Amino acid sequence: xxxxxLAIATVSTLALFxxxxxAKEGNAETTATTESTKASEETSAAxxxxxxxxxxxxxxxxxxxxxxxxxxxxxxxxxxALQDPDGKSEGIEFTYDLELTxxxxxxxxxxxxTPSESRLTLENGNNITQYSGSGNGVDAESTKxxxxxxxxxxxxxxxxxxxxxxxxxxxTVAVAVE
Numbered sequence: 001x002x003x004x005x006l007a008i009a010t011v012s013t014l015a016l017f018x019x020x021x022x023a024k025e026g027n028a029e030t031t032a033t034t035e036s037t038k039a040s041e042e043t044s045a046a047x048x049x050x051x052x053x054x055x056x057x058x059x060x061x062x063x064x065x066x067x068x069x070x071x072x073x074x075x076x077x078x079x080x081a082l083q084d085p086d087g088k089s090e091g092i093e094f095t096y097d098l099e100l101t102x103x104x105x106x107x108x109x110x111x112x113x114t115p116s117e118s119r120l121t122l123e124n125g126n127n128i129t130q131y132s133g134s135g136n137g138v139d140a141e142s143t144k145x146x147x148x149x150x151x152x153x154x155x156x157x158x159x160x161x162x163x164x165x166x167x168x169x170x171x172t173v174a175v176a177v178e
Contacts, residue, residue, distance in 0.1 A: 018154070050112040053079040053092070057162070058174040063103075064166035070111050070138070072164065079177050082152075092153040093131075094120070098146040102138040112137040113166060115149045120175075121161040122153065 055077035056142050062072040077096040084090055114135035121129040133149035153159060159175040 022087060029035065043152075050083065051081040052178045053081070055079050055094070055096070056095075056176045058176070059141040060173075062156065062164070062171045063171050064113075064171060065111070066163060066164045066167060069103045069105055069109075070113060070166055072113075073101075074162075074173065075099060076147075079153075087101040089155045091155045091157070094153055094159060094177075096149055096150065100136065100138045101142060101143040102140050104140040106141040107142050110137050110139045111166075113146065115146060118149075119165075120151045120153070120159050121163060121164045121172075122157045123160050124157060127159075127163070129154070 015059070041055050057074045057077060060075070061071070061073045062073055075097050077094075077172050079092050079094045081095055082090040098113070098115065100111075100113050102108075111137055114132050116130055116135070117151070119129060128151060131150045131152045132145065136146045138144045158177050162173045162175050164171050164173065
């Protein structure tokens with residue numbers, strides 16, 4: 001009788017541990033399936049993202065004004081391809097920010113920079129005006145940012161230069177979009 005009870009206990013223990021291993025294998029399969037589903041979702045999300053371009057300005061800092069009273073730094077430039085729902089190119093949305101520093105001494109004049117007076121020169125020689133963005137006044141010996149200056153570049157074109165104007169001066173900055 002002891003042998004029978006010992007045999008039943010041994011068989012029950014083996015069966016119990018065998019079932020736990022199968023449950024772990026089932027969970028591993030579920031985990032692997034979940035991970036592959038997440039990976040395919042990330043891949044499909046990546047394919048729906050618009051194409052972006054690397055933008056560089058040469059030089060990215062410059063002085064404007066007859067007395068070089070305005071120091072300008074171009075930053076956070078980006079270009080994103082625009083497409084209609086069918087995937088047809090509708091051009092490029094080109095944006096950048098400016099950091100403006102008034103070099104006049106305290107007690108001197110404040111300056112007001114208007115980016116709408118700037119022109120973006122395209123490879124075909126055409127000049128376009130900004131789509132959106134506003135100007136900003138800068139007090140003497142202080143710095144302010146102008147953010148979200150946007151140009152809509154027509155399909156098939158790329159920018160080649162940015163012309164910035166301020167109080168009778170003009171500075172052209174080379175633009176490269178890759």
